[in-house]
Structures are given as C-alpha cells and as structure tokens.
Amino acid sequence: MFKLSKESEDFVKKELSRYEAKYSAIIPSLFRVQKDHGWVPPEAVSVLAKLMEIPEAHINEVLYFYTMFNKRPVGKIHAQVCCNISCAMNGGRELADALCKSFNVQDGVMSADGKITVSRVECLGSCDTAPMMQVNDRYIENLTPELAVRKLKEMGA
C-alpha cells in the first residue's frame, strides 16, 4: 500500500496553500512523489486525490499529459529521447529506436536488470541542438546513435 511520507504530505499541503487555484499544486505534488519513489504509482494518485480534494481523473489527466512524469518504474539510467518536431526532423525517432535496439529494451520499459530505461518524450526545449536526449538530469545534445550509445555506456548502462 502506497503511503506518502510525512515530509511529502507537508510539502503538498504547503503547495496547496501557495496557489490561488489548488489545481496549480498538482504538478509540484506529482514531482514530489516522483522524486521520492522514482515514478508515480497509480495508488499515489488516489492518495494525492484524497489529500488535495481533487478528483482522481483530473490528477491523472495532468500525469498522463506530461512525459516528464514516469508512469512506470524507470532504471538507474533514464534516457529520454526527444521525438518532437525539431529532433524528429533530425533523426530523433531513429535515435530512440537505435538505443532501444542496442540496449535490448522496449520503449518506456525498464530493462530486466533495472539499469536502463529508454523512452520517447515530447519536446525538451533544446531544439537548437537536435537531436538530443536527457539522461537523468543532464542534457546530452547534438547526438548520433553511435555517440548516444557510447555516452550511455560510459555512464554505466
């Protein structure tokens, strides 16, 4: 059974009092859950819904809109490959496919050893350096498939 830590609960309450509309607190609260757990389990949505007094459907709408929220557990290395317009035109989708193939994983599914997750994501705001990916909290830019694989291997994937 999922349970929010005391600190996180206080955080959510503080966020709720911070904004005029309580819907504004959904994103920070979801991020807090993700920071604590690595991903946002469905039970967390129910817990947040009860705590924030917002219908589950509305929290889920936000959760499923943003690719930045992990709807499944992710590996130690989470490579998020941008597949939005600029990156797609410069080979972002092929990059994502190449990574999936070379690390033998499916898009968005954690590898069996828990080391790596490769996922396609929406725009990360680095169109000038397309194609690019975000590995955990770092941007790695101007990629080719070979370069991306090498970088990830260097990081221990």
Next chain:
Amino acid sequence: MPKIKINGNEVEVPQGSTIIQAFKATGVEICHYCWHPGLSVAGVCRLCMVQIEGMPKLQIACNTEVKEGMVINNTSDVVKETVRWGLDFHLINHPLDCPICDQAGECGLQDQYMKFGQYDPEMAENKVKKHKVVDLGPTVVLDSERCILCSRCVRFTDEVSKTNELGIFNRGDRCEIGTVAGKPLANNYSLNTVDICPVGALTSKDFRFRQRVWYLKEADSICPGCSTGCNVKVNYNEEGLWRIRPRENKEVNGHWMCDVGRDSYKFVNLKNRLVAGKVGQRGSWQEVTATDAARSAGLKLRETVAQHGPDSVALVVTGQYTNEEYHRLFTFFTVNLESNNIFHWMNNPETTKDFDGLLFRGDRNPNTKGVVDALGSFALKAKWEDLQSQLSSRKIKVVVVAGPENQAVFPDMTEKITFFAQAESMIWLTAGQSEALNQTGAETWQIPLKTYIEKSGSFTNVQGKVQTFKVGTTIVAQAFTLSEVVELFSGQELNWNLRPHSLGGVKTNYSIANRGAL
C-alpha cells in the same frame, strides 16, 4: 438588449449571451461540436468560427460575448474555408467506420460534414490506432478511435453529475477518453454522455446494434419512471419501443434524464403486456376479449352495488395514471356508484421524499401529486386502514384495482394482490402480466390497459407542474385507458371506428441475437 447583425439580419439578443446562443436563438445554422447548451464552454473544436466586422481574425462563436452593434457573419468564404479545414482535421484520426457505427444517422460528425465539410479529404497520414471496444461501465461502451475529443462527456461528469469519472488522458493525437485505473463509469446519469456524444465514441449497451436510427420514429412523451416527470422522446418502430431519450425542458429536467428512467420503455413492449381480457381464478383463466371482460366486470360491479349497497365495492388506484383518467374513474365511482371507497396505493411510502439532488426521486410514480389532488377535489378521505378492516370483515365484495403500469417499481405487488384477494371478486386493471394473480382465490377479471405512450393525458409532477402528452404509438390495440374502461363499466359503448391497430411485436433476428453481450 444589444442589437447585432447576423448574416445581414438585425436581431436583438439578451445581454451577456454568446454569439452561438444568438445564432441558435435566431435559428441560423452554425457548425459546432464541443458547445452544448447544458454545459460550460470549452472552445476546443474550433468549428463555430465567425467573422466579426472590425476584428482581424475569426473568432469562435461559443466563447465570444455579443456586444452592441456587432456585425457577424458565418457565410463568408474565409469562414467556410476555415470550417472545411477544421472538419478535415477532425477526421485525421477518425476511422470513418460509419457503416458499422451505431451512431450513423444521428452523428454530429456526419451531419456537420455533409453540411459544411469539403467532401474530398486531403489527409494522407496513417491514422493513430486506439482502443476500439472499451467497456466503460454497466451502461456505456467507448470507441476511442471515433472520439474527436470534444470533452462534452468529461464536462458532463464534472459539471452535471459531479462524479468526475471521466478524463482525457495522454497528449496530442494519442489523447483518449477514459476512467481512472479502469474504474467504471457507473452513475445514474451515465447514458447522458451517450446522448451528448456528437460521434459514435460513446454508445449505449442497451441500444447498440439493436436498430438503425433512421428506421425509428420519434414521439414526445413524459417519463413515467418517477415523480420528476422528465420530458422525453421515445423511439419506436413497428416492433415496439427501443429507447427513451431526454427532451429539453428548462423547468423540469434541463437536457438530461436518468438511466433508470431510460428503462421505462421495456414494460411497454408486447412480451410484457397483457394482450387480452382474462376471467377466472387460481390460475385457470378463460381468455376473452378485453371488451367482454370489461363489460362483464362492469355488470358484476353494478349488480353488487344494487344488491349490497355502494359500500360493498372499493377502488384502489396507484399514482401511475393520468389526471383525466382519475377524474373519469372517480366520477364514475362517486356519482354513478355513489361509493366513496377510493383508496390510494402507495408503493414506496418510505422513499417518497428521497431526491438525489439532480432528477431522480424516490417516488417512482409519475402522477402521485395528480392522484392526491384528485382525491382531494372529490373530498375523498378514505384511509388505507379502512380498506384493511373492510376487506377482512368481508364488507367489500368487489375491489377494483387500477394496478401498476410499471411493475418493477412495485416491490409489494404480490403481497398486495394477496391482500386484495380477500374480497370475493377483484377487477384488476393493468398493462402488464402479473404472475401473482395465479395464486389468488378471488374471482378475477384482468383487463388490459394502455401504457403512457399509447394514450393522451397529463401528469402532475412533484413541482405541481401539469405536463400533457399525446399518443405516440399503440402496442396493444385491445387495451383501454381507464376512461374507456369506465365507459364499458357503466354499460356504454366505445367508438369502435377510432380504435387503433396493434404493432407486430419484436421479431428476433437470430444472427444478431447471438452476437454476444457487448
């Protein structure tokens, strides 16, 4: 009241209304999906584009308020071109499976595209595949591919039913309507989402694949499901009734009705009906025509009064009949038979006051207020306890029961039939077949009655609003209204030239009937 010009015609509309409301009020056609008069403005479909003089760009009519002196048109080439392309964008991922879609014929997308579309789509992209048959709940099925994301259903669950089950999940062209973690869409108003769905994305489990809508006829009526008296339209064909949908009435039900009320077409159909008169007792019935049954029952009634006096007969009424019928029936009893033994059978005294806050009421009779008013106007004060004592003391020889039309809301029917059968004879007036009558020892006449859709009259709803309705169709031609029964009871004849014809009843198409539940 600002004066505006719509397509060159000057009109006056109330202060604060939006342009689309002005269009609707003046009857000018405008293409739209996401706007619904009973819901908030979403402004997501971008089809209600209008050109306003002095504004550089087109505006959406649903979210623009009218201002004094606005000059608006939706017939210029630029508007037409925009709407054409807007419609084409709606069709990018729409599967266009109209031939197998249950909505075909009453589909917003079809209708609007025929009127405003460009007929020759220029989209060459592959369509996004989504979930095709999603079991959303006990009453509704979702086809995500057909959904154009107008968000009407989501707004309905947020604003009207306030149950918040539905949401739009994911992003961009992968957007889908859904519930959270597979929870069912299970509120008493869920089928309204099917009504307001402009495409075939949400379909009713009860109705889907039963009939093609263009073969159905429509009649206006009043829902007999509870004392709210929602205004409804009934769809029927030569086989019977197929569905009930709400009809707008701001004072009573707005645009909505409940799922329970939508079931009130089922008891009307032929297989649940008493189709002829029956005379007998203990389950051995002699079938006679309804007319003969009514005549002989009337004779028995009059003879009993002549022999034992007016107190030897009693009348029991439920709140399921029209004001006109009550009046006729009460007049016959009080004036012709001079009996004041008229009793009101309350099927649910415990829940009568219940109300779910939206439409559905615990009093499951359409005309409880009507029968109470009628009893009052005839100054009839007989109590149920009097009936009890007079029945057990054998004072009452014949009891006439205007029984339930919608038997599902009378859980106490079996018990009450046994109770009435303490009398020597029972005249049971009803639309439906009742198994419980087979057990009783009283000499019984069963006389078939018409249901709400087969007669004209009026119901008084819980607000005291008298709502009239007219004959929609006839399922059982032999059946009578209570007024007609009274004519026959009093020895008069009906005008046989005016009798209606029966419908054929539901024919089973076995290739369809065995196709699976969903």
